[in-house]
Amino acid sequence: MRPDTHNGKRDSGADPATLALMALGWILADGQRADRLLALTGLDSDTLRAGIDNPAILGAVLAFLADHEPDLIACAEAIDTSPDNLIAAQERLSR
Template structure:
């Protein structure tokens, strides 16, 4: 997946998250972000990476997002791998 496609998927995840009244406060609390930050940083690949990192903390969240957007369940992980900091770590 190229970076532009990954950013588009991450923006969709952010939009989905903003529309989720139960999950948005959890995201804001976990990241320390506020509504102003969401608007100001939505175009930053590093911030979009954090959105996908948060989403992938719970399989139910991934499934709900993917079902809502008609994408395969592995797409958030593939997108995350294409954004900054998403490369697989090799410890050996």
């Protein structure tokens, strides 16, 4: 296995904020998942919109995925990255 791949997925080279925004787009594409994000994170749609460039909010989006492995895996597949890349991005945003 090459160092820039994980389970066949290339490291997208995207920075953590970009990965979080891609993940957020994936989450918001499903109404039930979007509602669950808002309910579990305590965010509301206005706070989410206003904080789209806030590392803490982007980290919370990725933490939401990290707390539910099926969504983490499905999101990683959909945005062509690995779950490990999403977790690493969440850790970097949460510092």
